């Protein structure tokens with residue numbers, strides 16, 4: 388599975404914004420990767436407060452991205468090449484510019500009032516102390532009626548009221564519209580948050596993540612809603628779903644994805660993504676040890692077992708670039724990118740690769756706060772200034788953790804604007820595009836890109852078990868990630884050196900036959916920095 392963030396993939400008309408025609412221009416590139424499925428970020432009509440995660444019309448394509456004809460052409464082009472497409476379904480909230488909300492605001496008795504959550508204030512303030520994800524209160528006072536509406540994200544993203552059966556019917560209608568066009572499923576945005584705790588009682592903690600776990604996520608009717616959605620829509624099509632959402636813990640994973648549940652097929656586990664959050668939240672980055680990293684995958688693998696199926700990813704449009712976060716993006720950028728790709732493609736689960744990580748794109752460090760675009764980052768800067776806190780520290784945190792790290796345009800070649808656009812990109816290109824780009828990678832047999840293609844072929848060859856067991860060795864080792872994959876027919880040992888130094892591979896009482904790796908093949912049991920090796924196992 389390959390994720391495209393449409394705004395940043397390829398701009399076909401020089402307005403600086405990636406678009407559907409731009410993706411169509413790159414269809415052959417996508418096919419050359421060997422991927423089976425694309426997750427396309429939201430392309431619906433949007434005022435773009437949160438780059439399309441605020442939808443004003445679910446039935447039309449935003450003019451910045453193109454037209455419905457462009458979409459149909461993209462879908463046809465993908466089908467021709469045997470690549471499936473899933474779309475982003477963002478239905479926890481709409482844009483405040485969606486006609487439903489525009490109606491809803493008007494009067495207390497408007498028929499659309501119950502599409503959202505409206506409440507009276509308390510003691511001249513919001514109805515409770517709930518916090519929004521990107522800062523501030525989760526309630527906004529609307530002067531038109533003097534009531535507050537709920538928005539777990541920005542105030543331009545009011546939360547839909549799933550208690551209202553008409554809302555649910557409308558969502559199913561949207562889903563059918565796109566499925567009837569022939570798409571292959573959905574990635575469901577923050578699906579863990581759709582069922583609200585209706586007593587609206589105050590949160591006991593002021594830490595956002597605590598509130599998410601205690602109050603926002605896994606609400607009382609979540610499974611009822613998902614089962615209904617499955618019954619009404621999903622079960623009637625041959626399609627796939629992957630749910631996203633904070634607050635789903637590994638022990639409840641199978642409630643969402645257990646095969647017997649009739650809900651979703653996969654979820655993105657976010658434990659790993661939040662592992663480095665300190666007491667101050669995501670912009671209070673703490674170091675993460677390899678044993679902790681390994682533990683999240685072990686935990687999820689054990690919890691899901693054979694009853695469900697995991698998704699394996701290391702980055703997306705909300706988080707830093709995988710090589711900057713989990714590898715070494717300077718001296719060992721190439722080796723560590725290859726190692727991380729080896730990891731993604733040998734685990735038990737469906738690997739999801741974020742565009743650009745197949746060429747080892749890295750985080751970006753803009754020095755001028757004005758160069759940032761992400762609403763979360765901008766709200767963080769605003770808060771930093773308002774509170775008189777240290778802006779240098781804030782900038783440093785954003786360099787590590789900001790969402791724009793993954794949103795700089797795809798680097799196609801070493802010409803101006805990296806071949807992404809002939810105009811001025813909506814966000815600056817990462818200055819390292821002269822060295823890191825697709826064109827360079829195509830011409831280098833040993834590039835990350837070509838390694839990725841080989842790994843994809845290897846995974847599809849049958850030599851790497853896809854289903855079957857996952858058994859981890861040496862879980863406490865601070866540098867080595869070793870695991871066995873076994874499907875009863877094929878059995879492999881994967882050894883990954885997650886460090887800048889050399890590590891001895893521990894002896895194992897089996898016969899090993901080298902299959903693949905990111906250094907030249909050798910008999911030495913010494914793993915070089917960021918070395919990845921895959922062996923076939925024969926029992927002695």
Ligand code: ISL
Pocket residue numbers: 437440477520540576577632633657669704705706763790
């Ligand atoms: O990005 C995050 C924190 O920095 C996550 O908490 C993120 O908000 C969460 O995973 C939900 O993400 C999804 O919904 C958001 C949208 O901004 C994200 O881009 C999307 O992936 C609201 O629609």
Ligand code: CA
Pocket residue numbers: 398399400401402403404405406451
């Ligand atoms: Ca464009």
